[in-house]
Amino acid sequence: MILALLLLPALAGTAAFFVKGDRTRRALLVCVALAHLALVGAAWIVRPPPLVAGWVGLDAAGLVVLTLASALFCVAALYAVGYLAREGVGPRAEFDEGFLFTNAPEAVFTGGLLWLLATLSLVAASRHLGILWVAIEATTLSSAPLLYFHRHARSLEATWKYLLLCSVGIGIALLGNFSLALAAQAAQAVPGSADGGVSPLALDAWLAHPGALDPTWTRVAFLCLLVGFGTKMGLAPMHAWLPDAHSEAPSLVSALLSGALLNAAFLGILRALQVLGAAGAAGAEHLAFASPLLIGFGLTSLAFAAVFILGQGNYKRMLAWSSVEHMGLLAVAIGVGGGGIGAALLHAVNHSLTKGMLFLLAGNILHAYRSRATRDVTGLLRTLPVTGTLWGIGLLAITGTPPFGPFVSEFAILRACFAQGHAAVGVVTLALLAVVFLGMARALLRMTQGPVPAERAGAAPAESGWPAESWWAVAPPALLATFVIGLGVYVPPVVQHALREAAALLGGR
Amino acid sequence: MSAAPTPVDVGCVVVVLTNLALLGASRLGLAVRIVALQGCAVGLLPWLAHVDDPTAHVVALSAAVLALKGIVFPRFLNRALRDAEVRREEEPYVGYSTSLLLGVALLAVALWCGARLPLPGRATPSFGVAVALSTLLTGLLLLVARRSALHQVIGYLVFENGIFGFGVPLVRDNPLLVEMGVLLDVFVGVFVMGITLFHLQRDLRHLSADRLSALKDSEP
Numbered sequence: 001m002i003l004a005l006l007l008l009p010a011l012a013g014t015a016a017f018f019v020k021g022d023r024t025r026r027a028l029l030v031c032v033a034l035a036h037l038a039l040v041g042a043a044w045i046v047r048p049p050p051l052v053a054g055w056v057g058l059d060a061a062g063l064v065v066l067t068l069a070s071a072l073f074c075v076a077a078l079y080a081v082g083y084l085a086r087e088g089v090g091p092r093a094e095f096d097e098g099f100l101f102t103n104a105p106e107a108v109f110t111g112g113l114l115w116l117l118a119t120l121s122l123v124a125a126s127r128h129l130g131i132l133w134v135a136i137e138a139t140t141l142s143s144a145p146l147l148y149f150h151r152h153a154r155s156l157e158a159t160w161k162y163l164l165l166c167s168v169g170i171g172i173a174l175l176g177n178f179s180l181a182l183a184a185q186a187a188q189a190v191p192g193s194a195d196g197g198v199s200p201l202a203l204d205a206w207l208a209h210p211g212a213l214d215p216t217w218t219r220v221a222f223l224c225l226l227v228g229f230g231t232k233m234g235l236a237p238m239h240a241w242l243p244d245a246h247s248e249a250p251s252l253v254s255a256l257l258s259g260a261l262l263n264a265a266f267l268g269i270l271r272a273l274q275v276l277g278a279a280g281a282a283g284a285e286h287l288a289f290a291s292p293l294l295i296g297f298g299l300t301s302l303a304f305a306a307v308f309i310l311g312q313g314n315y316k317r318m319l320a321w322s323s324v325e326h327m328g329l330l331a332v333a334i335g336v337g338g339g340g341i342g343a344a345l346l347h348a349v350n351h352s353l354t355k356g357m358l359f360l361l362a363g364n365i366l367h368a369y370r371s372r373a374t375r376d377v378t379g380l381l382r383t384l385p386v387t388g389t390l391w392g393i394g395l396l397a398i399t400g401t402p403p404f405g406p407f408v409s410e411f412a413i414l415r416a417c418f419a420q421g422h423a424a425v426g427v428v429t430l431a432l433l434a435v436v437f438l439g440m441a442r443a444l445l446r447m448t449q450g451p452v453p454a455e456r457a458g459a460a461p462a463e464s465g466w467p468a469e470s471w472w473a474v475a476p477p478a479l480l481a482t483f484v485i486g487l488g489v490y491v492p493p494v495v496q497h498a499l500r501e502a503a504a505l506l507g508g509r
Numbered sequence: 510m511s512a513a514p515t516p517v518d519v520g521c522v523v524v525v526l527t528n529l530a531l532l533g534a535s536r537l538g539l540a541v542r543i544v545a546l547q548g549c550a551v552g553l554l555p556w557l558a559h560v561d562d563p564t565a566h567v568v569a570l571s572a573a574v575l576a577l578k579g580i581v582f583p584r585f586l587n588r589a590l591r592d593a594e595v596r597r598e599e600e601p602y603v604g605y606s607t608s609l610l611l612g613v614a615l616l617a618v619a620l621w622c623g624a625r626l627p628l629p630g631r632a633t634p635s636f637g638v639a640v641a642l643s644t645l646l647t648g649l650l651l652l653v654a655r656r657s658a659l660h661q662v663i664g665y666l667v668f669e670n671g672i673f674g675f676g677v678p679l680v681r682d683n684p685l686l687v688e689m690g691v692l693l694d695v696f697v698g699v700f701v702m703g704i705t706l707f708h709l710q711r712d713l714r715h716l717s718a719d720r721l722s723a724l725k726d727s728e729p
Contacts, residue, residue: 130685130686130689133689134689134692137697141697154724157724158724160658161724163697164652164661164665167665167697168649168652168665168668171668171669171672172672174672174689174690175645175672175675177686178672178675178676178679178686178687179675181679181682181683181686182628182678182679185678185679185682186627186628199683201683201686216625216626217626220626243724244724247724248724
């Protein structure tokens with residue numbers, strides 16, 4: 001079944017390059033997305049057996065990440081049908097600077113999307129740090145053509161930064177893998193024997209029989225893995241690519257990057273912690289080294305995000321910075337440990353759904369107003385009633401306002417900070433979250449209220465009216481909104497159980 | 510460490526010298542030739558480290574890396590260089606003599622760190638770690654100190670050489686891990702950077718990453 005989860009999108013992605021008709025290709029995209037989601041649903045009922053000597057398999061943490069990726073992909077695929085139809089072909093003017101550009105062929109875009117799903121599934125199903133590394137690298141490669149869908153200098157700049165920074169990050173993560181292997185060799189090598197001992201890279205074998213790790217090399221390894229995967233996850237100060245990539249990419253790609261890809265990198269850091277924590281008393285010592293690092297990177301990310309959200313004039317960048325903020329929150333939560341780990345996993349779920357919805361809505365707003373500037377967008381509730389309402393709900397939810405899902409998980413994270421004796425961390429986090437709230441609330445009020453702009457920027461006189469919102473554009477984010485609201489009121493026992501099981505893998509509650 | 514230099518020591522010295530030469534190279538053609546030389550030296554390292562009893566695996570890996578880093582990448586860079594018609598970097602962010610000084614400082618840092626990270630076994634000399642670390646840092650310095658996209662790609666290759674250097678002591682016990690690294694280097698290096706460079710040059714008419722600075726946080 002895991003094989004089907006991986007091969008289905010990979011083969012379909014390859015096929016997408018050869019399908020001629022646009023409509024057929026879009027149908028293929030949606031069908032594969034639905035089939036993938038169905039397979040993931042089946043995996044919840046019967047946990048599939050591991051493959052390739054236990055190197056590929058699904059545990060609770062992997063299943064949560066996989067489900068998020070698959071669900072979000074499904075919603076994005078539905079949105080893509082409407083999006084690709086309205087994108088059309090031929091040159092057109094760029095919104096901000098007005099120069100002409102064309103799109104990449106739609107086949108490349110669809111193929112890239114499906115390949116992204118395949119590589120995300122592989123990340124979730126990796127039980128070997130080497131495979132995990134390859135899979136995360138592969139996500140970078142499959143998403144790069146998606147960023148460069150609009151062929152102009154701005155998106156090229158974003159793609160270049162994304163590739164270069166993430167490649168350096170992924171290189172450092174490889175160094176982490178090397179160091180981990182060296183740590184095992186240094187501590188376990190018996191002079192004169194060819195046996196290298198237990199490798200910490202193969203997760204199942206290591207968790208069953210953890211061996212000794214050389215403390216110095218282990219620290220180097222964790223630092224490298226944290227910085228490497230942290231780059232991909234958007235932790236400050238390695239986040240420089242994120243606001244550019246997320247604001248320049250087509251909105252549904254931003255939704256996938258923020259909602260699914262950042263989680264995949266987060267899973268990489270969780271796996272590193274899992275390996276380190278496995279070895280009994282020495283494991284506790286390794287984790288004590290990791291905890292302040294995670295909290296430090298987390299608070300730095302929160303601080304960067306707070307500063308840049310407060311004075312942000314571009315609403316897509318604001319959402320991107322908000323992703324930096326939430327990734328920082330996740331790092332803080334797993335840094336404090338205990339109940340924070342379970343809270344972090346729940347927050348990852350809530351963040352993905354909310355941010356996915358917000359980016360899809362940003363796509364609708366961008367299409368109607370043809371501007372990424374917050375000041376150009378006013379009267380949203382009257383021009384695009386459904387999008388405007390959902391946008392309001394989404395912004396309130398993402399800032400941690402009750403009664404939405406993110407409120408529950410942010411509250412749990414803060415409670416964990418105080419319960420674990422990190423009161424100062426809790427206070428700083430709370431203060432930074434308040435600053436973010438101010439920045440986002442300002443944008444929310446400005447955009448939803450206010451006068452309807454007299455004329456649409458860049459619109460021909462013939463089409464001066466505001467376009468009606470199509471089902472393809474509003475139904476997918478509305479679907480996500482129901483989950484965001486639902487999770488704020490009630491977390492189903494199945495989900496609770498899975499999250500608890502995943503947290504237990506990392507010694508949390 | 511024995512008094513007479515081992516073959517690996519010679520390889521390491523070549524790598525360190527090429528690092529410094531790269532920091533001082535202003536002509537892109539020269540930089541590409543130096544990076545090719547460094548690629549050859551790095552490619553030979555796994556073989557040199559096991560020169561007494563090389564397994565077929567080690568020799569094959571050495572040959573593959575040598576071919577890629579020493580021949581394929583430099584040829585590709587040369588072609589990009591010819592198409593882009595840039596000969597030298599006009600105004601780097603960090604000047605050449607400053608870069609050299611920084612490079613020497615980074616080498617000192619790397620030696621200091623390397624002495625504190627003892628390698629298990631005796632597969633490489635104890636300053637192998639220091640050399641790998643200094644190569645890695647040199648690559649990162651090139652990435653941030655140079656304006657042209659082509660020069661940044663060279664910096665990335667040097668960075669990768671450093672990471673591969675770290676993998677050399679693992680070649681015997683964890684060959685799969687090292688090979689994975691090589692495999693993806695190929696992919697990133699050739700396909701993606703190649704394609705992006707192609708578009709950079711076609712769309713922007715020049716290969717300067719400096720012009721890639723339109724995206725920033727604006728005021729509300």
